[in-house]
Amino acid sequence: MSEYNVAIVGATGAVGTRMIQMVEQSTLKVKTIKLLASKHSAGTVLKFKGQDTVVEETTPESFTGIDLALFSAGGAVSKQFAPEAIKRGAVVVDNTSAFRMDPNVPLVVPEVNAEALNEHQGLIANPNCSTIQMVMALEPIRERYGLSRVIVTTLQAVSGAGNRAVQETLDESQAYLDGKTYTPKIMPVRGDKKHYQQAFNVLPQIDVFEEDGYTHEEWKMIHETKKIMCGGDMNSNDIQVTATCSRVPVPIAHCESVYFEVLDKHATVAGIQDAIANFDGDVLQDDPAEQLYPQPITAQGRRETFVGRIRPDQENKGAFHLWNVADNLLKGAAWNSVEIAEYLDKMDLLHVPSAAE
Amino acid sequence: MSEYNVAIVGATGAVGTRMIQMVEQSTLKVKTIKLLASKHSAGTVLKFKGQDTVVEETTPESFTGIDLALFSAGGAVSKQFAPEAIKRGAVVVDNTSAFRMDPNVPLVVPEVNAEALNEHQGLIANPNCSTIQMVMALEPIRERYGLSRVIVTTLQAVSGAGNRAVQETLDESQAYLDGKTYTPKIMPVRGDKKHYQQAFNVLPQIDVFEEDGYTHEEWKMIHETKKIMCGGDMNSNDIQVTATCSRVPVPIAHCESVYFEVLDKHATVAGIQDAIANFDGDVLQDDPAEQLYPQPITAQGRRETFVGRIRPDQENKGAFHLWNVADNLLKGAAWNSVEIAEYLDKMDLLHVPSAAE
Numbered sequence: 001m002s003e004y005n006v007a008i009v010g011a012t013g014a015v016g017t018r019m020i021q022m023v024e025q026s027t028l029k030v031k032t033i034k035l036l037a038s039k040h041s042a043g044t045v046l047k048f049k050g051q052d053t054v055v056e057e058t059t060p061e062s063f064t065g066i067d068l069a070l071f072s073a074g075g076a077v078s079k080q081f082a083p084e085a086i087k088r089g090a091v092v093v094d095n096t097s098a099f100r101m102d103p104n105v106p107l108v109v110p111e112v113n114a115e116a117l118n119e120h121q122g123l124i125a126n127p128n129c130s131t132i133q134m135v136m137a138l139e140p141i142r143e144r145y146g147l148s149r150v151i152v153t154t155l156q157a158v159s160g161a162g163n164r165a166v167q168e169t170l171d172e173s174q175a176y177l178d179g180k181t182y183t184p185k186i187m188p189v190r191g192d193k194k195h196y197q198q199a200f201n202v203l204p205q206i207d208v209f210e211e212d213g214y215t216h217e218e219w220k221m222i223h224e225t226k227k228i229m230c231g232g233d234m235n236s237n238d239i240q241v242t243a244t245c246s247r248v249p250v251p252i253a254h255c256e257s258v259y260f261e262v263l264d265k266h267a268t269v270a271g272i273q274d275a276i277a278n279f280d281g282d283v284l285q286d287d288p289a290e291q292l293y294p295q296p297i298t299a300q301g302r303r304e305t306f307v308g309r310i311r312p313d314q315e316n317k318g319a320f321h322l323w324n325v326a327d328n329l330l331k332g333a334a335w336n337s338v339e340i341a342e343y344l345d346k347m348d349l350l351h352v353p354s355a356a357e
Numbered sequence: 358m359s360e361y362n363v364a365i366v367g368a369t370g371a372v373g374t375r376m377i378q379m380v381e382q383s384t385l386k387v388k389t390i391k392l393l394a395s396k397h398s399a400g401t402v403l404k405f406k407g408q409d410t411v412v413e414e415t416t417p418e419s420f421t422g423i424d425l426a427l428f429s430a431g432g433a434v435s436k437q438f439a440p441e442a443i444k445r446g447a448v449v450v451d452n453t454s455a456f457r458m459d460p461n462v463p464l465v466v467p468e469v470n471a472e473a474l475n476e477h478q479g480l481i482a483n484p485n486c487s488t489i490q491m492v493m494a495l496e497p498i499r500e501r502y503g504l505s506r507v508i509v510t511t512l513q514a515v516s517g518a519g520n521r522a523v524q525e526t527l528d529e530s531q532a533y534l535d536g537k538t539y540t541p542k543i544m545p546v547r548g549d550k551k552h553y554q555q556a557f558n559v560l561p562q563i564d565v566f567e568e569d570g571y572t573h574e575e576w577k578m579i580h581e582t583k584k585i586m587c588g589g590d591m592n593s594n595d596i597q598v599t600a601t602c603s604r605v606p607v608p609i610a611h612c613e614s615v616y617f618e619v620l621d622k623h624a625t626v627a628g629i630q631d632a633i634a635n636f637d638g639d640v641l642q643d644d645p646a647e648q649l650y651p652q653p654i655t656a657q658g659r660r661e662t663f664v665g666r667i668r669p670d671q672e673n674k675g676a677f678h679l680w681n682v683a684d685n686l687l688k689g690a691a692w693n694s695v696e697i698a699e700y701l702d703k704m705d706l707l708h709v710p711s712a713a714e
Contacts, residue, residue, distance in 0.1 A: 153510040153614040209645035213668035257510035288566035311570035
């Protein structure tokens with residue numbers, strides 16, 4: 001195992017601060033850490049392994065001598081600086097959507113498709129949070145029974161829209177309880193035309209609308225799932241996927257109600273439970289008699305994906321429901337990114353091929 | 358049109374208070390109103406059309422001279438007193454689950470299956486809230502294109518569990534915002550073994566669990582939908598229905614993410630939108646470019662069912678998504694019950710057949 005100089009871009013954000021924690025807790029040997037952000041956040045002092053670390057402004061030169069750069073500062077920052085980092089020899093794990101659909105960029109959930117890492121050319125994309133936890137729940141089922149069709153409804157947490165979105169929802173909740181008016185400025189989408197109350201309300205819009213009536217979040221769930229589970233083909237028909245995404249007034253941890261059809265019509269609930277219980281990174285929480293099922297408040301702060309409420313569609317053999325919950329900032333973002341780096345390290349792939357070969 | 362002596366049983370509850378309002382606003386001519394509740398609530402003074410009305414304890418004799426009795430005080434109260442009311446000549450509209458699956462009892466959403474009222478024998482059951490708004494969204498689609506399959510995930514409001522459940526969630530929300538601990542005693546199900554935090558959390562349990570892993574709420578959505586849409590047969594295979602029900606921290610108005618397949622594979626989004634827009638009781642809110650879609654906060658206090666986010670499954674011809682929201686206390690309970698009475702009146706059926714014929 002080598003020692004690495006690590007940079008975190010977007011270190012002051014909801015995901016960035018958790019990337020610091022995940023690097024601290026990881027098996028990666030860290031020689032130096034560099035915390036990067038916008039000019040606005042430069043100068044902020046954050047802790048890494050108990051030591052004060054000053055956040056610096058991101059520039060191309062920031063990446064000189066860096067081996068691993070974890071990006072989570074928005075797609076524009078990744079587009080601008082990821083090439084600069086790679087040029088200087090850093091492997092980039094990017095948590096934005098900037099490169100996810102690039103056919104030359106592996107989109108990886110390590111427990112599901114670590115083999116795709118072998119093809120990386122210096123950049124690996126971290127999938128969208130809602131996609132990650134769904135493929136974590138479905139992969140053990142696919143491995144055992146084959147998977148043909150997925151219909152998902154998500155109930156996503158506000159932190160997926162960033163720290164400011166969480167603060168807005170908490171402030172708005174207090175105003176609601178006080179009987180005061182509050183004018184939202186962020187939810188459901190900061191850059192969109194209209195803003196709505198999220199406190200004590202549900203918004204069936206995450207990200208902007210596409211021309212076909214799906215939101216971009218729904219589009220991501222469909223095509224990222226295919227790319228991850230169907231050998232890199234974002235338009236594969238091997239698994240049919242369709243999605244409805246909504247935002248609920250929960251700070252952290254997304255819920256997903258997943259309906260799925262398997263190829264092996266002899267599949268059983270017990271077999272699915274067994275597959276999930278034995279899958280690395282999944283925790284089975286499925287005991288109706290004890291009212292045990294995944295919840296946001298019990299998944300928060302955990303790196304695993306929690307799965308329960310598994311039951312058959314009583315009118316369609318080989319069709320089932322499950323309910324999964326995961327911390328969208330950890331397995332959905334920071335932890336999956338750092339885990340990708342751990343796998344790269346273990347697979348001896350934590351270097352830029354063109355620079356090293 | 359006759360004039361009626363009307364009784365409301367459970368008049369002090371979340372639904373009961375709204376039944377009073379709905380009767381006030383209805384086309385029914387009310388000769389006298391009698392507000393009934395438990396011994397505990399007797400003596401409470403409520404307004405009916407501006408007049409103070411004292412709530413009385415429910416006894417068999419309460420129904421002497423009553424023409425129409427609206428029940429919403431729990432299944433046990435309905436089982437005890439509905440037969441007493443009918444015996445005394447009152448037509449009962451029951452908002453509990455006590456008689457919904459009785460083959461001799463019509464289960465009615467007036468816009469969908471008013472014809473079933475013709476068979477009533479003194480008692481008409483009001484369906485479960487989550488069922489009502491779903492069949493309201495689906496019936497215009499079934500009429501135009503036929504309907505073969507429904508897969509629904511609900512995001513239900515706390516008021517479905519009663520006024521005390523709402524108060525618990527609001528108190529718990531305040532405690533959460535203050536960083537204080539709070540011990541829930543009601544959610545998700547008052548009579549169940551364990552109670553969980555509902556504030557800023559999602560609970561995938563509504564009502565108790567059945568032996569097959571479905572909750573009773575999910576069971577209701579499946580079998581009530583079939584009974585209403587398939588000519589009274591709660592086990593019909595004409596329409597396949599399966600459901601996942603969850604509770605979100607919203608006071609009033611349920612959301613439903615509905616995936617459905619139609620028989621006519623030439624069905625279009627425009628055709629579905631047109632069918633819904635022209636269906637009595639439905640309001641189409643479906644304009645992604647203007648971020649127009651149904652939300653709990655805009656459905657609260659309204660009697661209509663709001664429908665939007667209509668779009669095709671891009672890999673399955675004849676399969677679509679929709680998102681519907683309705684006030685669970687109004688169309689889901691009080692308004693649908695009073696609307697049943699209005700239809701009975703208009704259809705000259707507001708009398709007990711055995712007593713009248």
